[in-house]
Ligand SMILES: *[C@@H]1O[C@H](CO)[C@@H](O)[C@H](O)[C@H]1NC(C)=O
């Protein structure tokens with residue numbers, strides 16, 4: 001490369017960065033996931049972070065924690081706008097005097113209240129599935145991520161995303177089915193209005209809670225934003241059951257484009273997922289309790305279990321100690337150091353009711 005063209009390249013990089021350089025999910029491109037950490041000094045976690053998301057949810061790492069509550073999402077109609085960011089379709093949630101903020105409470109939130117800010121949508125294309133979180137290696141066709149910030153501690157999403165206990169993310173996996181979940185169908189229809197980058201569409205009738213499947217079961221872990229700057233401030237909640245989309249509706253999402261309307265090109269947003277990251281020694285807690293589900297007192301027809309808890313020790317007290325230990329953030333290598341042996345028990349009878357201890 002000649003000095004002149006090298007100078008030009010530097011100039012281009014500098015101007016691109018100054019002009020909010022368009023990062024992308026395309027691994028082949030400058031601006032792709034392996035470069036995110038180099039594109040901006042505030043994005044260093046994308047490269048160096050140890051608690052990154054998404055992850056592969058491995059059933060054998062799940063620990064039953066009876067202290068975590070069901071997640072509550074306000075059952076209201078949200079003020080919302082649908083936008084094509086050039087990287088993904090996103091629903092931005094607002095609030096005004098007529099429509100209050102949508103809050104998330106309960107869950108593993110330790111009593112904090114989180115305000116829903118946006119729903120990020122990740123989807124695949126053709127044979128490539130597009131969910132970010134995978135379950136035991138399986139990638140789902142789509143994932144909806146409801147991202148909320150801690151409004152007890154912070155005044156806005158961007159400052160919360162850089163601060164402790166700042167963000168909560170609910171992940172809803174989407175599988176192909178014969179029908180499309182109603183709220184997802186509304187969004188699917190609206191995709192035709194945001195075909196190009198920066199196009200927006202006001203959504204008048206969106207009720208985010210209706211995207212949740214019929215289950216209170218989830219898995220939770222501490223991770224990061226899955227787009228730049230990959231801040232490690234996100235408490236993730238992966239709902240234990242997918243919702244559905246019909247194949248013909250799934251194809252609508254594949255049509256969305258990266259380019260602005262005045263420079264149409266055929267590059268699609270899909271597939272737009274980040275690869276999974278190492279789990280290291282994080283804790284993967286769940287409220288899925290097989291024993292409860294087996295007892296006769298449970299007469300409600302329960303939805304099919306989507307994945308199963310296995311790694312439960314026989315000594316509940318040890319789990320409780322371990323959970324508390326981890327909460328204090330010292331359990332960096334709990335697999336090696338802590339006294340309990342996480343058996344891979346296939347027998348459901350050995351799941352402990354920790355609330356007894
Ligand atoms: C959500 O919380 C805010 C306070 O942070 C409150 O003003 C608002 O009314 C709440 N929303 C609902 C639906 O209760």
Ligand SMILES: *[C@@H]1O[C@H](CO)[C@@H](O)[C@H](O)[C@H]1NC(C)=O
Nearest residue numbers: 127129138139140141175176
């Ligand atoms: C993609 O999702 C479909 C529908 O759930 C599934 O049948 C297929 O096995 C998935 N593909 C991969 C590679 O995980």
Ligand SMILES: *[C@@H]1O[C@H](CO)[C@@H](O)[C@H](O)[C@H]1NC(C)=O
Nearest residue numbers: 153154155156157158159160
């Ligand atoms: C977010 O809050 C911080 C701290 O209160 C403030 O400095 C910043 O300007 C706010 N950002 C936006 C976009 O409102």
